Amino acid sequence: MSRAKQRPEQPDLDDDRGPGPSGLMDLLAVAAVLLEADGRIDMWSPQAEELFGYSRSEAVGQYAAPLLLHPEHQDRAIRLFAEVMETGRGWAGAFPVRTREGGTRLVEFRNMRLTDSLGDHYALGLATDRSTLRQVERNLALSTRLVTQAPIGLSVLDTDLRYVVVNPALAAMHGVPEADHVGRSFREILSGPWFLPAEAAIQKVLSTGVPVVDQQVVGRTAADPGHEHAWAVSIYRLEDHLGHVLGVANVVVDVTDRYQAAKQADRAQRRLRLMATGSARIGTTLEAERTAGELADVLVPALADFVAVDLLDPFLRTGRTDIGEEPALFRALAVKAAHPTDAAEAPARPGTLTTYHADHPAARCIRTHRPVLISHLRGGDLDRIATDSDAARRLAEAGVHTDMAVPLIARGQTIGVMGLARARNPAPFDEDDLALACELASVAALSIDNAVLHQHIRSAAETLQRSLLPRLSPRHPGLEVAARYRPATAFSEVGGDWYDVIALDGDRTALIVGDVMGSGIPAATTMGRLRTATSTLADLDLDPARILTHLDRITHGLDPYIATCVYAVYDPHRARLQVSSAGHLPPVMVRAGRPPELLDLPTGTPLGVGGVPFATTSLDLAPGDALILYTDGLVETRHDPIDARLADLLRLLARPDRSIEETCDRLLRQLRHPAGHDDVALLIARAQPLEA
Template sequence: MRRTEQRPEPADFPQAGPVEPSGLLDLLGVAAVLLEADGRIDMWSPQAEELFGYTRGEAVGQYAAPLLLHPEHQDAAITLFAEVMATGRGWAGAFPVRHKDGSTRMVEFRNMRLTDNQGDHYALGLATDRTTLRQVERNLALSTRLVTQAPIGLAVLDADLRYLAINPALAAMHGVPEDEHLGRGFRDILPGTPFLGAETVMRQVLISGLPVVDQQVVGRTAADPDHDHAWAASFYRLEDHHGSVLGLATVVVDVTDRYRAAVKADQAQQRLRLIAKGSARIGTTLEVERTARELADVVVPDLADMVAVDLLDSVLQTGRGDVGEGPALFRALAVKTAYPTDATEAIVPPGSLTTYHADHPAAHCIRTGRPQLITHLERRDIPRIATDPDAARLLAKAGVHTDMAVPLIARGQVIGVMGLARARNPLPFDEDDLTLACELASSAALSIDNAVLHQHIRSAAETLQRSLLPQLTPHHPGLEVAARYLPAQAFSEVGGDWYDVIPLDGGRTVLTVGDVMGSGIPAATTMGRLRTATSTLADLDLDPARILTHLDKITHGLDPYIATCVYVVYDPDHRRIQVASAGHLPPVLVRAGKPPELLDLPTGTPLGVGGVPFETTTLDLQPGDHLVLYTDGLVETRHDPIDERLADLLRLLAPPYSSVEETCDRLLRQLRDPAGHDDVALLVARALPLDGGGDHLAGGATGS
């Protein structure tokens, strides 16, 4: 025969020793009275004294009917008593009983015949107050209905956490029938890992006696094994009237809707925080690649496990998203993963050019301008998001299971694509994730487009700027000259800094450096016009102050631009210079054997202000001496005092001296702000003798 499976039963019967009594009989106060065959009271319990009011001495030996009943009820009671004694059949019912104090109360009776070993008959009467009994019955009925019909889960477990009772609501939550709970342990019914914490709390309640209310438990049961549910569980210890631990009661409320609403609200808050984070961190500069990296930094790991940002190469080259015939050509700008993974090798590295097959999500975005969401990627679908079979193998190995591609759209034009994927994160992308990605991509696309536009404008301005600067020869009569021009960094616009070296009659040379206040193509154009004017005026062989006066008038006509300028004429025959400044930083004079010094010149006002005369200063410049002209981009920063920066300039020009070329390189390398917010024009000239022995004399003067 097949053995039927037996569930363990609760341990209601101990192996040995007495069991603690229940308190129910004490609550009912059941009285016991023993009557002889003739109706006289033979025994009288203490509970009878309490119920009827008569002491044992007052009751024993008395006839029960006259003592306890009103006259009108005595005949009926005697008849019922006689029937019980004659037939042996028990009787149950209620009679109004006269209490010793004269009051009347309804008493519930159970009467039965007893026979001793002599064959004599007695009547045993058990009685309790009917009002108390009815209250207990009502409470019991109410409790039974409450337990069976309540929409919340209720259960009683013993001290070993085995189910003694469970209501239908909790059985339905567990997905296990009520009868299959009884005798089985809590972890037998709910084996999942999320319920380990609940078991620990239940055992603590059994030990401490302190109840736990609204312990949240999130997990899956047999009722719905594919989705998480949430419950608020309360536990309290059960004790009898002696304080002995009977077990544990649990009250469970399904709060899944509230839990899911809270999760959605939290996700919404996270999305808002991510959008705010994107607004603060994306587009901090006008660099295309950096903006793409900022976008990648925002979405990983908060939104995706891996991301790639690609831009149409035509946008970088021409500023237009014109893909032409055939597959679109992309330039990879940024790649980021939330953790080290071989999948990185499946993603096109930054700086590389690539095309995607027609079914690739990126190609789909370029064709349609719409995002593409792939919620679940089966292994056979991986080639769809990969560039080639090797990449597909790496992505599959990494566990990529969901993907989306979002177009980068700026001013109504698709300029690139952002691709996102998840591998370790088990949740698939959903519509909310797609909306968030589109929001971030939209903001980033505008910043990238602005950066591209700035890059093209800046490139044009820099090209114009460099085309307007002179092509210097290193040697002029009595001078060795070196010059440098460095535009501002990519996130700043090219300014209007310039330098020039102009030969004059009699072997003299003009050295000039200037700075137009402004940036971009207009500043570069203004710079070109001023440089041309300076070169033309120089041929007139005028005093430097008069040259600046004429330039001031010209600049005033170029409103709203103003400029600073320092103008120097070197005469090698007389070994002197004439200098005039229009609001420019002072040149540095480096004399052999003396510390470098800033020339103390009348500063003058910038060109274009008008109405203020300029002054010319005459100084000696001997062979071996150096003169350094520069614009403010060399020494000014946003954080350092200008006096400290000028002191650094003088320190770098102290002996031992280098060639003018090396001096230019050293000053730019050690002084220029790494951020490069402004252009730099630098001109270094060293005086040489005119007798042909310049190299020997210069070497001795400079210590080279």
């Protein structure tokens, strides 16, 4: 009886009764052949049919050697078969086998003796294609070497995200031995919050099968807990040849150097952008307070969470930084915080005066002219950088952890200090931050120095200008007079605009408005010289054209200055007005019951040009009529046509006021821009009945 007839068939197990089969045996296609003691084939597996080409009916009952082997190999095979049957020792090796089609295939064999319950012996032969077996062996060897010797991190996790295989490189990255990985979950090995996205990515790859390539993960592991590292992680799902999901493979490459280089490059670019922004936004005006605010705006929040800018008060008042032996007195110019917090109240408020104790960073900057950097605030450092204990408490509650003070140095003088701190930004200040702050502080300091210098020069020029202008009596024979002078705003220098009212013989009055082209103390000085000359010439009882001719010669000698001027003389007994213009804007005549009009006068050339005669025009000026003389600062702007502005002037004058004083104020209020860049001189004379 053959063994095949006695062996009952075993039913297949359902998938839910145990773990699924491995695909490796299927991949090798292992064939099983059972031989009786005399060498005849008793059992023949389906895999044997695929490997040798003979069907079960063709093979069972045949002697194996003649059926499967070429004649030259049969004797050796029979001898080995007999040895196995006699000794019970197995044999392994390769034989060239003859296939049913007559070809030859090299087959790997494993032979062993089996004994049944009756004591009869059988030979079991397991066979597979030699080339297929070698390919599997090569792949296995390659995989083993790759995992153990690769300089990159490799791991395999099962479907529960537990480590199955970890190579030495990855174990070194994690700071956990290989053996301690196996069986533990991903979260047990990498528990930091930095690795939550990586875990989510692994779960997604496991569920979808879509691989992830080069996902960057930045964090810290037990291998180097004090420093940040970066890894490029690639994840793909592992499946057998039947499509069963085995888990995920994880490939990890340490790219810390590349990450740090990219981080440094990005930081450098941000610093360059910040420098460019600072150069463009700091110092847009000649105002120290605004420049300090612009500096704070540039630095918060790009570099710091808090910025305070203080200037030495003596420098603001006098332009000098010599503080002597006394503690430095600071005036706060700007304070800015990146977010609402009580810590913004810790520095002195803008406009207030304060002094700092000797160990305060601001005081040290003034003494040493060098910056102070405190990367990590510890212990009593907050008391040292704060103005008082309450300020220290506010800074502590805000979480301030790093601080620096930078001197504001312009033209070799330390004119103030800028303080910077961080709270929400966790990174401490470093030398690069300090260098950037010093660069921007230098830009701001020069602008502030220019602003203070300009303000002092402007104040001196304005003082000189006002001292040279006359103090008018509001009433002259047959005239009511009102005048105004407004200097240019702080953005511009004082110019050479002036007005004058001079009493002449015979109850006559000379009315003059002029404008020296230029600005600053030289223009104001030239204006004073022309006004003095005008007063002297007025006593000569010359007509206006002759007066301007003499002034033209005088101005020509004051090269390179030129000036415009209107000179008028009013005779109340004759109710006559004589006017002459030297390149000046036309006066306005306002007559009762008639619309205001620009006087059509020969314009003439500005004083100092020379060679062109001036003309005098005579007009009636009856009681109630008004003459308005003004300089170009009242009507000229940088954007509006002069004709439109003159039309605005006439429109405003068409509405009468109770007094010419009110008219002066209204014209200045409605015509002059608050940020006017030029001086304004305005003179209004209204004729009145001549008193006995």
